[in-house]
Amino acid sequence: MIKKQPGWVLPDLREAQKRTHQDSKIEKALFSIPVQCQDLGRGKYYYLRTYGCQANERDSETLAGIFEALQFQPVSDPAKADVILMNTCAVRKNAEDKVLGEIGHFKQLAEQNKDLVIGLCGCMAQEESIVQALLTTYRHVNLIFGTHNLHRLPELLYKVMITKEKCVEVYSKEGDVIENLPVRRFGKHKAWVNIMYGCDKFCTYCIVPYTRGKERSRQMEDILEEVRTLKEEGYREITLLGQNVNAYGKDLGIEGGFAKLLEETAKTGIDRIRFTTSHPWDFSDAMIEVIAAYDNIMPFIHLPVQSGDSDILRIMGRRYTIEDYKRLFDKIMAKIPNCAVSTDIIVGFPNETDEQFEHTMDIVDHCKFDNAFTFIYSPREGTPAARMDDNVAMDVKQKRLARLNERWNQYALEKNKAYEGRVVQVLVDGPSKKNESAYSGYTDTNKLVNFEANGIHSGDIVNVRITQARTWSLHGELVEEKDK
Ligand code: SAH
Ligand code: SF4
Ligand code: F3S
Numbered sequence: 001m002i003k004k005q006p007g008w009v010l011p012d013l014r015e016a017q018k019r020t021h022q023d024s025k026i027e028k029a030l031f032s033i034p035v036q037c038q039d040l041g042r043g044k045y046y047y048l049r050t051y052g053c054q055a056n057e058r059d060s061e062t063l064a065g066i067f068e069a070l071q072f073q074p075v076s077d078p079a080k081a082d083v084i085l086m087n088t089c090a091v092r093k094n095a096e097d098k099v100l101g102e103i104g105h106f107k108q109l110a111e112q113n114k115d116l117v118i119g120l121c122g123c124m125a126q127e128e129s130i131v132q133a134l135l136t137t138y139r140h141v142n143l144i145f146g147t148h149n150l151h152r153l154p155e156l157l158y159k160v161m162i163t164k165e166k167c168v169e170v171y172s173k174e175g176d177v178i179e180n181l182p183v184r185r186f187g188k189h190k191a192w193v194n195i196m197y198g199c200d201k202f203c204t205y206c207i208v209p210y211t212r213g214k215e216r217s218r219q220m221e222d223i224l225e226e227v228r229t230l231k232e233e234g235y236r237e238i239t240l241l242g243q244n245v246n247a248y249g250k251d252l253g254i255e256g257g258f259a260k261l262l263e264e265t266a267k268t269g270i271d272r273i274r275f276t277t278s279h280p281w282d283f284s285d286a287m288i289e290v291i292a293a294y295d296n297i298m299p300f301i302h303l304p305v306q307s308g309d310s311d312i313l314r315i316m317g318r319r320y321t322i323e324d325y326k327r328l329f330d331k332i333m334a335k336i337p338n339c340a341v342s343t344d345i346i347v348g349f350p351n352e353t354d355e356q357f358e359h360t361m362d363i364v365d366h367c368k369f370d371n372a373f374t375f376i377y378s379p380r381e382g383t384p385a386a387r388m389d390d391n392v393a394m395d396v397k398q399k400r401l402a403r404l405n406e407r408w409n410q411y412a413l414e415k416n417k418a419y420e421g422r423v424v425q426v427l428v429d430g431p432s433k434k435n436e437s438a439y440s441g442y443t444d445t446n447k448l449v450n451f452e453a454n455g456i457h458s459g460d461i462v463n464v465r466i467t468q469a470r471t472w473s474l475h476g477e478l479v480e481e482k483d484k
Helices: 013-017 054-069 093-112 128-136 150-162 208-212 220-232 257-267 285-293 310-316 322-335 354-367 394-417
Strands: 045-050 083-088 117-122 143-145 167-169 190-194 237-241 272-276 300-302 340-347 371-376 423-431 438-442 448-452 461-469 474-478
Touching (some): 013 208, 045 054, 054 083, 054 117, 054 150, 054 190, 054 237, 083 093, 093 117, 093 128, 117 150, 150 167, 190 220, 220 237, 220 257, 237 257, 257 272, 257 285, 310 322, 310 354, 322 340, 340 354, 340 394, 423 448
Parallel strands (some): 045 083, 083 117, 117 143, 143 167, 190 237, 237 272, 340 371, 448 474
Antiparallel strands (some): 423 438, 423 461, 461 474
């Protein structure tokens, strides 16, 4: 155990597990740049690397916004940076190993430059054991902060850069809603919009409720204002973000909150609206109706199933049976025209039998998902599943994963084949770096389309005729002039 230094705030798993009945505070004026920090980044460079989910992507846009408010400039080579910051993910061990490997490489840079700041933030920083490892084994890391205190970046940087003290500040309290932080959006036409933070589902395998705190929603008006501003700035697509967007507004006492929010967002008239992630539990009929009713809500739903076996789902704490899932899936397909559905699946949950795994194959056969993210179960310290004995050998889990991947790939190709000959609308991301007339973009159903064109721009919505389908992408040709 490392000796705690004065001023350090270390992560506390027990604190992170707690949920009180207190409402979250909405902080609108928490962020400011102290006078002594105003020139902190002048002539200096930051390197920011992001791992994990869209919540982290969006957080990185805030971090970049703060860096740039402090006059730092971005750099893509860590060897040229004055500050290296890794915004990390803790959801599986292999995600963490990647980050630790990368941080190992930075040791040399730290030896060459005594003033170098090497920081780690995000979900890994919320873990007790990771912070212990950073303080004992990765001593060149001199800045550690968590998911609840991005707004403290100016002061924390000041501490490491000017007073040269190692700085550890990780809050494990349940979390508040902090508005009005700076933001430097990475995309010009597509933007992430947080609608809520945290998670209260406590699926037994998952670390997110501990790393992100309790479920707490932003005020609907703040979200809508952000969407309207994005639209005015020329953004064409927004994705509403939350660990479980269906629970939006519950903490604010808004009945049917997410369906209402979706509808109000649609009324702003922004071209494309996406949302992620929807837990199958709590997916209301009202949501399905709103998605079906508005053309600017994209017919694409990420609906993680996790397992095809009701007993495993129960032990996972998912709150639905596989029959419930099937019913919901069928209803979505019947009511939302041309809807695509993707999913997440975990194989090799503790003691998963061959038969239980076959049930997962069955649900894939039933749903024929457009896309799937498949994972081998990874025990996460502090979660209930990590305390379960597991009699399934790793090579069995690997074989299951390979079979599962083969199966869903087959259906994804089948689904994509149905697009051949069809004309689809594509929001253009841009030309490829290598070939200026090779463009790519996404359909309303979130299919990647590669196509040849001239005289169009990223951000245009164009019609493309699909000529060839592959497992992960469609290929096509431009059929008419851009719409605007
Ligand atoms: N809030 C989202 C998921 C966030 S994590 C939801 O509930 O759908 C993304 C995915 O990672 C999960 O859907 C799950 O499939 C996977 N995952 C989470 N914890 C995991 C673990 N311990 N081992 C393997 N996969 C895990
Ligand atoms: Fe994790 Fe479950 Fe919450 Fe998703 S809903 S973040 S899987 S605990
Ligand atoms: Fe990873 Fe944290 Fe997202 S654990 S998946 S970055 S919420």
